[in-house]
Amino acid sequence: MVARATLDGVWDWDLSTDTVYYSPRWQYIAGLHESELSSTLKHWLDRVHSEDRPIVERELKTHLEGGSSRFRSEHRLRHGDGSWRWVVVRGLAQRSKASGPGRMAGSMMDVTNDKTSDPLTGLPNRLLLHDKLERLIQRAQREHAWNFAVLFIDVDHYKQINDRFGHLVGDVTLKAIAERLQMAIAGTRSSTESIVARFAGDEFVVLADGVESAAQAEAIAKRIHTALSHPILCGAEELSISVSIGIAMAKPELTSPESFLQHSDLAMYCAKSNGRGSYVTFDPSMQVETLARLELEADLRKALARNELRVFYQPQMNLRTKDLIGCEALIRWQHPTRGLLAPGEFVGVAEEMGIIASLDLWVMETACQQVKEWRAVPDARALTVSVNVSAQHLLQKDLKEAVKAVLNRHGLPPSALCLELTETVLMENLDAGNQLMQELRAIGVGLHMDDFGSGYSSFRQLSELPFDTLKIDRSFIERIAVNGQSRKVVDAISSMAHTMGLKVVGEGIEDRSQAELLASMDCDIGQGYFFAKPLDARSFYTKYLRKKGMHRSFAVSHGDQAVA
Incomplete structure (x- = not known):
């Protein structure tokens, strides 16, 4: 927040x-x-x-x-x-x-430049909103009728629109959103006090008068989502837009415009955390959750400077030869009071804060430095490392140059680094992602499609993208030993991928039967807890590189220093 x-x-x-x-x-x-x-x-x-x-x-x-x-x-x-x-x-x-x-x-x-009218959208601005809201509060106190609501609206992924298409398209988008918001509430206004205002940046506020219940306010939120469900045309670009909405119902204890805006802002924030494109009505319990989130954000901003972030490495094994061929670099956070945190506990927060690209680059830098050291081991000279790339990072124009700079700093060939993009991230940014991937592939960096099968991409789309490796989503792998249909799906994916010249990785392998079944389907590479959980650099070196060579049998080791 x-x-x-x-x-x-x-x-x-x-x-x-x-x-x-x-x-x-x-x-x-x-x-x-x-x-x-x-x-x-x-x-x-x-x-x-x-x-x-x-x-x-x-x-x-x-x-x-x-x-x-x-x-x-x-x-x-x-x-x-x-x-x-x-x-x-x-x-x-x-x-x-x-x-x-x-x-x-x-x-x-x-907010120095604010006047009563927003110069971009023509909507009332925050100062006029404040005055209107104050009048409604005074009326409610005078008449003892608390029949209005405040809806705080935030545009999802607006920063990505600016980064990808530029501020001109971003401004056109905001104006189109403003028009649709006005149309959405046009039929709900019961007094001249109802307005749509531009609050700041990509934030809007609807002051809805004549609203008697939360159900009525939520109906307005649904109208807003419906109004924004159709793509916005900006020249040759067609943009899909969603918004997160927080609702604050009028109550006697809310005695100032600030209190209404605080409650609706907090509810909007919870809506965004629950899943974009949703709405939430304020509840007092949200304050406790927000305090924890606010503390986490403040701590995360300082985590890099305090050297609290860690990189763990999960081995990737050749399923035919049983040799170690590479590893995936995974971020962890050694929080000073909460202990070691897995990505799921803070990566989403980093995305909301707009700092995920910085974390991606830090992982890439750290992992490349480490793999350069490991490649000094005679049997590890071809070891590769895979690094995840977020949607925000994929849209940054300087990603290719940043990758080249990291490789040059550590004297690594491009083939030593593989970038993993999830199916969902890619499908949301297909055009820009394809162009950047072509540039990265041209310099020799490996490109892996992660979690294939979890989204809606097709082999036709996959054939148009410069991937060299496909990672089958763990949801298919976990059932192949007990579900014949899952085996057929995995076998078909593997066969089609090989026809397209792609290597295939089975991720989330948890037992011997899964590993052996995947090997029998000609799946090239395996990754999962069956081989090892993600290990810190020292443990990875001890288990795989120090005096042990690269060959590993399909055996499970339970004594590793690892995290889930």
Whole structure:
């Protein structure tokens, strides 16, 4: 949630030491260089306008004492050039029952250029939304009728649209979304107070008056999803759009526009976490989940600098010769308090934060450095390493140059590195992905389609892409020893892939019968717990390379230092 948009600056306050971390973006918004900053909260507050500072301090004190679910303040901040900038600051305190708040983190956005109308879409902007919402709250308090709702809307994968097609297409997309949102609620308005507003970046807010129940608000959310279900045409491009929606129903305890926006924003965030293209109505239990997520985001931003990330290696075996031929590099996070975390516990968060490409590159760099060392072992000179590539990374134009730079730094031939793309990632970015893959294949890098069979790609599509290896999804492998239909599917996939000149990997192999069946189907390579769980570099070297050569029989070892 912190700094979802690239316009946000990040701050992280340790109350026990009264030290504050200010991100480079925060420094840019404030017009300050790092050398001009003092790592205290007072340094920040001293730059707040004298008319606004008492309000900011009061709102901050209220939040720290538990009087508000989330901190939000809109005030003037003195820029480094001496001018005043309007900023919106959000934050959330981490509390313990024993000692109270010990940490608070959040974001800051510059809203100086906001007026009552958004210049791009023509919609009301956040300031007009604030005024309209305040009037509705006053009316509800006066008439004791809490019959309205706030829907907070965030466009899914909007950053990828900008990265892939440019900001011009991104702007056209936002204008088209604004028009469809207006059409979606046109038939639901029961007063002039209902509006669609552009909140910030790719975020919109619907203020729906005359809504008596959560069911009615959710019906509006469904209308919005229906309105956006048809592709948006931007010149020659046809874009499929989805949005995540958070709903906050009017209640007497919500006495300010900020409280409505906080609740609906929090619900939207939960909707995005549950699966894009969905909607969620606010529930108080979400605050606990969000606090944990906020803490995880703040920790993840610092994980690389603190050297907390690890790479583990899972062996890939030739099913005919039973030799080790390569490994897959898999990221882990040695969290300071939660222990060793598997990818499923933080990779999705990294994607939401927009830092997954940085993690991909770090894994690639670390794995290539390690494999270069291992290739010094006589029997391991042809050892390869596979690295996963995320959707965000696939869309970055400099991926090819980044790959070449990593290989050159470590003196590895391109054939030593294989990039794995999941079927789902590729199908969502087929055109851009194909072009980049052709460029990578031209320099000699291996390309593996991961989890084949889990999505909707076809062999026709596969034949048009420059893959050299296909990895059959584990959902087929786990049933081949007991299900004849699964065996036929795997055999057919393997046969067709070989006809196309592709090598075949069976992943998720857990026992001898699966390994032997795959070998009998001419599956080339095996990977899974039957051979070994992902191992740290030292354990991998000890098991496969030190004084043991490369040959391994189909035997299970239970004493490895490994993780799932």
